[in-house]
Amino acid sequence: MEHATTSARIILILFSVIIVTQVIRAQRGQRPFIRRIPGLTAIEEAVGRAVEMGRPILTSVGMGGIDIITLQALAIVTHVAGVAARFGQRIILPVRNAAFVPIAEDAISTAYNQAGRPDAFSEQDIIFLSGEQFAYAAGVSGLIQREKVAATFLFGQFFAESLIIAENANQVGAIQVAGTPSTTQIPFFIVACDYVIIGDEYYAATAYLTRQPTIMGSLVGQDRVKMAVIGLIVLGAILLSFGMPVVWNLFFDKELATLADYFKPQGTLIQSLGAGGGK
Amino acid sequence: MFVPQTGITLWLFILGALVVGGGVFFVLTLVPTRFRKPLIAAVTFLAGLFFALEFFLPVATEGETKGQNFLTPFLKPVSAWTTILQGFALGIGVYSLVSVHLRNIARKREGRGFSVVLLAAIVAMAVPAIWKEYNPDPRLKGFYEIIYDGAFNSLNATMYSVVAFYIVSAAYRAFRIRSREATLILISAFLIMLGQVTIGQAITNGIPNEGFARNFRIENIANWILTRVNSPAVLAIEFGVGIGALATSLRIWLSLERGSYFDEEL
Amino acid sequence: MFDFLADANTVKVIKIWVAALCTLGIYSILYKENKVFRFFEHLFIGVATGYTIYITWNDTLKPRWWVPMTEKGEWWWAFAVPAGLLFYMIYSKKNVWMSRLIFGLFFGAAAGRSFQGFAALYFPQVRSAINVPLFNTPESRAADAYWLTPFSSAANNLLFLAIVVSITTYFLFSFEQKGKVIPAVSRFGRYVLMFAFGAIFGSTIMARMGLLIGRVYFLVNDWIKGLLLGQG
């Protein structure tokens, strides 16, 4: 879809309006409700136990560059740093994207200042290891084994190196909490970490941890959009069973000339109907 | 105005551009603090507006600019500028890595020998790699091949392959029937493993591969799991993440985002 | 001087020895973190950084910026220098905010593209999620259909819907999951999630073993057989 079709414009703008109104309403003081996800108790617990062990904590914002998911990871890592800073605990943050080093330094040093322990923060602990995926994994593994880290907090986008980092930390007995929207890496975190924040809980984590009205409002908006999509899918499936592909056509990637076209099965619909695999 | 120049005038124009660019740069330093955040918000919004409008605006249905709107021709220059500016950011990483390791050496820190190895490796890779483009000396090419194929490629592939060992120790430790969820993970992992490997497939080779019986062949069970259970599960997770990404993009585009990076006083 | 570097055969032998030592050096971490691993770890980070420098210059900055500016006379590329310099304002105490201009540019552009990204990636997914008719399914009309197909395909499609709905319910956060129905649907969603993650784990073992096989094949074939036993 190189350019939006009419229905894409309507749907996308509708979704955006739902989300933005919830955000603005939350910013105007209407504090929305967000249920506590179990993963967050795990974060608080892990930082507590790590502080008792007195060894440094290793965190990571994942393998992403200057993108949205990595910024989200930084928000969670900053929260962890804030909690650890109160006890003067050292946070190590090896970074994969060079341009992200200053952003991370900014956020983490602010967290230490706000916790009243600027002395505990050292710029040395936020270092660019390598842009190359596995050179980064080798560097982090070496760090984990040498520093005998007490805990690891792995958030953001991960690829095949996830298990290298998690299993090395497991070997030094570190408590591990991971959270990633990268679906294919979640199984590796599940087998090697103590707690894993899955898929969308990743966004809920920042909302709950930071209690920021903007992010909480956004989460409510996201829920509304999710419910809308689910409603459309169930309605669409039922209508399609009766041979009415109207909802299906709303999400069609070619421009439909007239309103009536939305009620006629479009060319690829018949061909894709046959795409079902089950016998 | 934007006409390619040649010879001396080219270098004058380049100098002119640098001076003008430097001037804008200097003016930016004078921007008072209270205008800084709005300026950043404006830059962020406009950068996003370009791509949003290019996608949303209706396109010409026929004629020379078929399938385009007035912004589409600018996609190419924007792509070129994005690529180049991304390239300029490289210096930050190299600087921060080199400065950390130079400090280790200067302060005679424990393990500074390894820092020397690291800095030497950067030079041993970058210099011959770039130099060979300008100097066809076969010795250079040979040295580059040793460093690239011999060191870099093998280190990369080996570090990746270490995951295989960790999979065995992680699976051995984690796949224990001690909770409902752990058992579910164990069962589906086993079914897929058996279904994908010739030895596993051999177990149910006896069953005919058509009609109702075919559903009991291990590779069909594995395929059913991947297409009928994994596919909707991955689809549902990706929906949530996709909507989350869209929401986060909206917050950043409209500078609604809060949090330590965005609230900091400038 | 260094003429051996010109001879292809010697280079090949040296390359295999270097690769073998690197491979065994990295595998030494499996025993425990040791000085040998630390050497190859730092060698790896250095070589990787060197390669990134080469690739960024040779494949991007030279052909798309330096050559057009200096040889094709497109002088306006010179504006990239002050613009690129904005990145480095992160190191200035007073004007660090200026680096936020260029980061803002990239964040904004990525955010602006997310509309097309969302539509192009998820609209076909929504269509495939809708495309699960609960009766007179296309499979039942297909050539290899047999007596069970209408029921099995309808059951499969119902399962597809149930999984999509239950997992999405699991990921709803704006209300407390109480009562009888919602927690049950959510729990079913979580179990399907775990089952799906087990399947992903199982299917990934193949990939990891493939990598190890690649390295072992190199060690056995190129190094031991090739060089040590001379069956080259």
Place this chain on the structure above:
Amino acid sequence: MYPFLRLLIRGQRIDRRVLYVLLMTVVALPFVVEIPTPKPAISPETQKFYDTIEAIAADPVRREKLVILSTNFGAGTLAENQTQTDAICKHLMKKKLKFAIFAFVAAQGREQGKIAAERAATKYGYVYGQDYVNWGYRPADAIEPLLKAAVRDIPDAVGNDINGTPLAQVPVMQGVKSVNDVGLIIEVAAALTLPQWLQYYQRTGEEPIPTLYAPTSVMAPEGFPFLKSGQLQGMLFGLRGANEYEVLIDERDFGKRGAASLAYSHLLIIVLVILGNVGMFAQARLEKLYREENA
């Protein structure tokens, strides 16, 4: 007391270094000794991958269009992605199709693509520039705008090939201008590099371009929803897919030997997991026996 149970209990606490040595031997064995393993069952997605290329080669119009072979993988995933790329190059060359190698995430993707093409070129008499071209590497963050620009004008958006010659002057690129001149996209991937093609290229021409996917096994599960929605026409599921594909184009090579190691490494994991669980149950049983005795 209960020596047999005590032996079983040790099965759940095997030191991980023993596991690693066991894995290494099991994987290395098939390369030292010829171990017969049964022929693989061809899975549906591999068959569709093969059939799509065969169908395009048989179609007089589409076989003249360019095939984009996007090699987005690095040295880390050679065993899977290189085996896939080698097999794909042989198949494309067997069918005399024009193709362009292109990498936009892993910088070494362009070198690995080059190696695969050169290996097969000697056998099938393919000449660089005449029959195939290598567009080289572009940084990941700039690929979206580049693809959007390449919808209208590929030579201009991509710029020059790996040797620095502008694409317009490369013989095989003659007549290849816009997205409608591209007949097939093949994405060999080690990470998430498929969405860019689907988002910004596949459906931007007059008709959707058939797209084939050759991911590592870890990325493959995410490909199934796209197969179902018709956005993908076929997929090679990691090394397993490559092994089956080698059987289909009868060019058995690394895939066959690798398959034996694969089979035995999986068997090792299954045996170890069973041992671990048996050990756990044995311990529970032993503790119950002790409690009964002292009670």
